[in-house]
Amino acid sequence: QLQLQESGPGLVKPSETLSLTCTVSGDSISSSNSWWAWIRQPPGKGLEWIATLSYTKITYYHPSLKSRVTISGDTSKNQFSLKLSSVTAADTAMYYCAKQVAGPRGWFDPWGQGTLVTVS
Amino acid sequence: QAVLTQPPSASGTPGQRVTISCSGSDFNIGSNAVNWYQQLPGTAPKLLIYSSSQRPSGVPDRFSGSKSGTSASLAISGLQSEDEADYYCASWDDSLNGLVLFGGGTKVTVL
Numbered sequence: 609q610l611q612l613q614e615s616g617p618g619l620v621k622p623s624e625t626l627s628l629t630c631t632v633s634g635d636s637i638s639s640s641n642s643w644w645a646w647i648r649q650p651p652g653k654g655l656e657w658i659a660t661l662s663y664t665k666i667t668y669y670h671p672s673l674k675s676r677v678t679i680s681g682d683t684s685k686n687q688f689s690l691k692l693s694s695v696t697a698a699d700t701a702m703y704y705c706a707k708q709v710a711g712p713r714g715w716f717d718p719w720g721q722g723t724l725v726t727v728s
Numbered sequence: 729q730a731v732l733t734q735p736p737s738a739s740g741t742p743g744q745r746v747t748i749s750c751s752g753s754d755f756n757i758g759s760n761a762v763n764w765y766q767q768l769p770g771t772a773p774k775l776l777i778y779s780s781s782q783r784p785s786g787v788p789d790r791f792s793g794s795k796s797g798t799s800a801s802l803a804i805s806g807l808q809s810e811d812e813a814d815y816y817c818a819s820w821d822d823s824l825n826g827l828v829l830f831g832g833g834t835k836v837t838v839l
Contacts, residue, residue, distance in 0.1 A: 645828075647773075655765070655773065655816055657828035671824045704772055712828070713820040715763040717775035717784065 610634040612705050612720035619726050620699075626692040626725055630705030631685070638663050638683045643708040645716060646679060646690045648701040656701075660712050661688055668712050695727045730756060730821040732831035739837040740807045748834045750800045750817030756829055760820040762800040764793055767814040767833075776815070777802060804836070812838045 616628035630644070637644055646658040659679040660668040669677050673692070681688040692699060702724050706716035733751040740746040750762060764777040775784055777793035780800060790806045800819075804811055817831040 654833045655818075655830040657818075657830065660828070668826060670827055709778070712826065713760055715775055715778040715818075716765070716773075717778070719772040719774070722772050 610707060610718055612707065612718065614703060614705050614720045614723035616703075616723060616725070618724060619728065620695055622696055622727055623694055626690070626695050626699060626727070628690045628703055628705075628723065628725070629687050630689070630720060631687050632707075633686070635707070636683070637661075637681050637686055637688055641711075643711055643714065644679075644681070644688045645706050645708040647704045647706060647716065647719075648699075649704070649722075650698075650701045658692075658703075659690065660708055662711075697727050699725070700727045701725060730823055730827070730829055732756065732817055732819060732829050734815075734817060734831035734834045736832065737835045737837065739839055740804075741839045742807055742809060744807045745803060745805045746807055746836060747804075748802045748815055748817075748836070750802070750819075750831050752798050752800075752819060752821075752829070754798060755823045756798075756819040756821040757795065757800055758798040759822060762793065762795050763818045764791075764802045765816045765818065767816065769813070773816065807838055809838045812836060 642663045645660040661679045678691045702722040704722045706719040761779045765773040766776045767773040780795040781793045
């Protein structure tokens with residue numbers, strides 16, 4: 609059964625870099641046609657897609673975050689990561705990782721449980 | 729700016745049918761599939777409908793999705809108390825080198 613688990617610091621200072629890792633079990637991040645994504649949700653607000661990474665290391669980024677975001681994968685650990693630089697209070701959110709089925713135009717399933725990151 | 733528009737709230741009594749709309753444009757819903765997610769209180773979102781009208785295994789058949797032109801809809805028939813949740817539509821948008829758009833979410837309340 610495919611499971612994803614986010615990990616990383618729960619508190620990040622303004623102007624610093626937020627770094628999160630998603631550990632995947634039950635599938636390989638390098639398996640053919642696999643895509644992996646980060647999505648966030650500020651407290652009390654809606655969902656926002658951040659980035660997507662393919663098994664061939666193709667990346668897609670949300671245009672409004674592109675200058676600050678990097679998504680990457682570590683096949684040896686079967687993990688993929690998110691780095692968001694120059695954070696502000698507006699980046700405070702629950703961050704979810706997910707498998708994106710059928711490519712960047714596809715759907716997110718399953719999702720990790722999420723990890724709350726506070727910028728303060 | 730690309731946007732998917734959902735009503736902020738919807739409600740119904742147990743057994744009723746509730747419909748949630750998701751309005752977009754030619755760049756997103758008009759040319760791409762729509763996916764729907766259910767987020768129960770305090771939990772991560774869960775896939776509810778994919779490719780506009782397909783139900784993953786395990787999702788009750790009282791949930792159905794449809795798409796027409798630049799709009800999509802999620803219908804919940806036979807509303808149950810456990811359906812009280814936030815519902816989000818999502819679609820790929822072909823503008824700005826492409827991005828995934830989410831609607832603002834609809835809170836469904838079972839009266």
